[in-house]
Amino acid sequence: MLLQDIPLFKRSLSRLGFGGASLSGEGGGYGFGKMDEQMAETLIKDAWEMGINLFDTAPIYGFGLSEERLGRYLPKEAFLITKSGVDWHPNMRVNMSNDPKVTEKMLLASLKRLKREQIDLYMIHWPDASVDIRRPLEVLAKYQEKGAIQHLGLCNSHPEDLKKAKEIAYVSSLQSELNIYQTKAFDLFESDWKNFFSMAWGTFDKGILTGRVTTDRKFDSTDARSWAPWWSKKEVARKIEQVEKISEVIKDEGISLTQLALHFNLNYFGVNSTFIGFKSRNDILEAQQAFLKPMAENKLQEIIKNCSDQTDS
DSSP states (O other): EEEEGGGTTTTTEEEEEEGGGGGOOOOOSSOBBBOOOOHHHHHHHHHHHHOOOEEOOTTTBTTTHHHHHHHHHOOTTTTEEEEEEEEEEETTOOOEOHHHHHHHHHHHHHHHTTTTTTTEEEEEOEEEEEEEEOHHHHHHHHHHTTTTTEEEEEEEEOHHHHHHHHTTSOOEEEEEEEEEOOOOHHHHTTTGGGGGGEEEETTTTTTGGOOOOTTTOOOOBBGGGGTTTTHHHHHHHHHHHHHHHHHHHHTTTTTTTTHHHHHHHGGGGGGGGEEEESSSHHHHHHHHHHSOHHHHHHHHHHHHHHHHHHHOO
């Protein structure tokens, strides 16, 4: 099923979510390549018409452009997530802060860009070691009381912050990076994930797990992979080599890399939804077909173990 009932939110949400960083385009910030206005409009409308009703964004995606595009083209009936904590200065230098004043400023700016009176789910994007998580939560709880926020959540968090956050407000949702290479963020919470609406990002590890990233692939200036320090060529090359081995393992099983990555995420700790940075209608169709193709849990674990044996050898 592409949709799942979420009693907490009193609605059904798609298990495949739309990752809004793909809409950043020429706006810069955290984004993944060219995406002009017409492409963005078409992509958002295609995703909605194809059954995706869960959309995730953040101000840093395109320095506000992702939010603006969703505000222009996304139906109000869609479930929309945005975040605070990764701000920027006029010179576009990124400023990661959960200072309460920054939190309030970012929330109000997001409401304006998204053209909404209420955000369905508002999350604190990243922990800030210099600010007690309870301080920004106090601000957000007040706006929740005013009706500007429906639900609150934490993204890329850890158990200690979650414990503190619960003192201030009801935390309904958690979101962290998850894929075949990265499970640490989820493992920190162990089985606690089942108590929240849980979401994963990084499904394809910035494209590596689709097999489309090669050692000689070039990325344009609007793609963070062309300049970001986290895009280590040495580490990427190592992963590409592993993906090639994984492809050999699953080839005889009739399983695609996309299918493996999706089922891995959606079977991990019972994750509710996993986000994908779709760039085209074909991307959406491929993911939906891969998701709908059955894959038994024991078979998935057997393949993952086989892949691990191959990549460790």
